[in-house]
Amino acid sequence: xxxxxxxxxxxxxxxxxxxxxxxxxxxxxxxxxxxxxxxxxxxxxxxxxxxxxxxxxxxxxxxxxxxxxxxxxxxxxxxxxxxxxxxxxxxxxxxxxxxxxxxxxxxxxxxxxxxxxxxxxxxxxxxxxxxxxxxxxxxxxxxxxxxxxxxxxxxxxxxxxxxxxxxxxxxxxxxxxxxxxxxxxxxxxxxxxxxxxxxxxxxxx
Amino acid sequence: xxxxxxxxxxxxxxxxxxxxxxxxxxxxxxxxxxxxxxxxxxxxxxxxxxxxxxxxxxxxxxxxxxxxxxxxxxxxxxxxxxxxxxxxxxxxxxxxxxxxxxxxxxxxxxxxxxxxxxxxxxx
Numbered sequence: 001x002x003x004x005x006x007x008x009x010x011x012x013x014x015x016x017x018x019x020x021x022x023x024x025x026x027x028x029x030x031x032x033x034x035x036x037x038x039x040x041x042x043x044x045x046x047x048x049x050x051x052x053x054x055x056x057x058x059x060x061x062x063x064x065x066x067x068x069x070x071x072x073x074x075x076x077x078x079x080x081x082x083x084x085x086x087x088x089x090x091x092x093x094x095x096x097x098x099x100x101x102x103x104x105x106x107x108x109x110x111x112x113x114x115x116x117x118x119x120x121x122x123x124x125x126x127x128x129x130x131x132x133x134x135x136x137x138x139x140x141x142x143x144x145x146x147x148x149x150x151x152x153x154x155x156x157x158x159x160x161x162x163x164x165x166x167x168x169x170x171x172x173x174x175x176x177x178x179x180x181x182x183x184x185x186x187x188x189x190x191x192x193x194x195x196x197x198x199x200x201x202x203x204x205x
Numbered sequence: 206x207x208x209x210x211x212x213x214x215x216x217x218x219x220x221x222x223x224x225x226x227x228x229x230x231x232x233x234x235x236x237x238x239x240x241x242x243x244x245x246x247x248x249x250x251x252x253x254x255x256x257x258x259x260x261x262x263x264x265x266x267x268x269x270x271x272x273x274x275x276x277x278x279x280x281x282x283x284x285x286x287x288x289x290x291x292x293x294x295x296x297x298x299x300x301x302x303x304x305x306x307x308x309x310x311x312x313x314x315x316x317x318x319x320x321x322x323x324x325x326x327x328x
Contacts, residue, residue: 034253043215047304056241057242060250066322068318086207087206087207087210089318090322091322095217097214097215099215125322
């Protein structure tokens with residue numbers, strides 16, 4: 001399988017998410033995924049990689065980003081990598097996709113704005129939306145967590161990137177309260193940051 | 206924006222809880238872009254599609270007609286699946302707007318990207 005991406009500017013956190021997807025490639029291919037959703041798609045590299053793994057014509061790849069330039073970048077990266085079934089929306093988190101996507105998302109991806117910042121930096125549509133996570137870097141992450149159970153299909157899986165300051169084990173507990181099973185599947189130090197990939201699924205899976 | 210996406214979008218303005226789907230498409234600039242045909246994917250997607258909404262949207266946009274109901278032999282009906290492929294995946298709305306039938310909110314589509322963002326007071 002050719003998993004090379006072109007025209008893709010990635011940072012360390014993106015690579016960790018890409019590695020997690022590559023690690024699960026065989027499973028993702030056999031899970032009959034047809035509907036994928038990346039929240040805060042930014043450059044679009046992660047969705048392009050997912051499409052290369054699952055198959056460009058085997059699923060529809062929805063992406064959202066609050067920033068219009070990020071939406072454009074996602075579109076361009078998809079194009080350069082020959083992934084045609086990418087559908088880009090400018091919206092906040094999953095705004096306008098629920099309730100229609102209820103229990104429909106087979107693969108959910110989120111590399112969130114996780115940096116610890118003053119809370120007032122959260123909520124802009126500008127470039128700081130890419131990193132500003134407010135208190136514990138968790139404000140945007142926590143806004144999404146209540147919807148995860150509703151979004152994921154019965155076999156659906158959610159890959160979430162976190163750093164140490166986000167208290168990943170606390171997120172595991174929050175997901176438990178929604179009857180979701182969460183586990184840390186990857187961990188890496190990148191400069192001063194310790195980054196994690198949380199894999200979240202319905203409890204019965 | 207393809208029609209598959211339009212079929213999944215609903216108005217999310219605060220307190221707009223009824224008559225908020227489907228969004229009405231206006232002033233659409235439609236472009237047909239060829240896509241690889243994958244019948245298996247189409248069959249898999251069928252349960253997710255609000256069929257009457259897709260039929261109506263295709264009609265409004267003047268696209269080739271698709272049957273009012275999903276045929277029973279859909280899985281093996283090549284002509285049906287080809288038609289669905291064209292409407293669902295090859296039809297792109299590049300410019301235009303979508304209007305909520307309930308609250309009248311306007312969502313613009315520019316260069317193929319719908320803007321579903323709401324203002325602070327609408328959330």
